[in-house]
């Protein structure tokens with residue numbers, strides 16, 4: 623596990639930054655072939671130190687390069703039981719991170735210029751850390767601390783990073799990215815103890831409730847309650863645009879299995895019971911990406927044939 627420290631994009635394990643942008647690129651409609659894509663990724667690579675910029679490659683881009691990443695697939699249909707879980711396949715994700723929004727704009731522009739004209743920015747979400755407390759975790763916009771039960775230290779590496787698969791794969795990670803839009807009016811209309819029951823935690827001191835209902839969020843997603851256990855490294859951040867706001871839910875895993883098990887249960891696919899989160903928020907996007915490993919401080923893209 624020690625070797626792993628050199629092999630992954632460090633932003634995956636670092637705590638969330640003060641501000642970030644999730645920039646989703648798509649392929650241009652013309653003039654795109656395998657050579658052009660490879661050249662664009664070569665130009666992008668020096669800008670990606672894995673901390674200021676973390677990248678993820680979507681399944682369709684892996685295919686366009688004639689490559690294969692074990693277990694990477696498109697976001698499946700998990701809707702049902704009255705809730706919608708949209709799948710919005712992505713090509714290239716750049717998670718641009720920092721502590722100054724102006725700097726992020728300029729870094730985003732450099733990224734955009736590097737991959738142009740092969741890739742064009744299709745969607746950008748600006749995100750931020752909210753109410754960072756002594757615990758080192760920020761809060762969701764509902765005021766609940768987010769990230770408390772994340773695995774830590776070696777357990778975080780174990781949950782989030784590929785290991786034992788050989789060079790070019792070890793240190794890589796699979797990420798699920800899902801934008802949720804909060805209905806803060808609906809949330810505000812709930813009494814405070816009902817809000818706690820939604821999450822299964824007390825907002826005042828972040829303690830888990832002993833008697834939370836089966837539909838409470840932390841009951842649905844309790845990582846040890848899955849078989850096999852479904853540990854995730856969540857690195858979600860609040861976002862807002864005009865008067866809309868919510869959470870960019872981001873979960874890194876050594877595969878996509880843990881996220882998928884969690885999401886299916888939240889959507890009622892296991893037992894027909896849907897997670898309380900759907901009553902105060904809804905997902906409007908959902909995509910999977912593979913985050914390549916690093917070697918000697920640079921992206922290691924050999925699995926993609928680069």
Ligand code: HEM
Pocket residue numbers: 762766767768769770771772800802821823839840843844845846854869871873881884885888899903
């Ligand atoms: C609007 C969307 C969401 C919000 C606001 C939210 C917020 C929270 C909060 C406040 C906690 C409790 C503290 C913590 O342990 O972090 C939590 C726990 C957790 N959430 Fe979410 N979450 C959302 C969506 C999701 C989704 C989509 C998944 C996975 C599919 C997920 C998986 C988890 C897991 C695994 C835990 C820890 C459970 C445990 O083992 O105790 N969350 N979430």
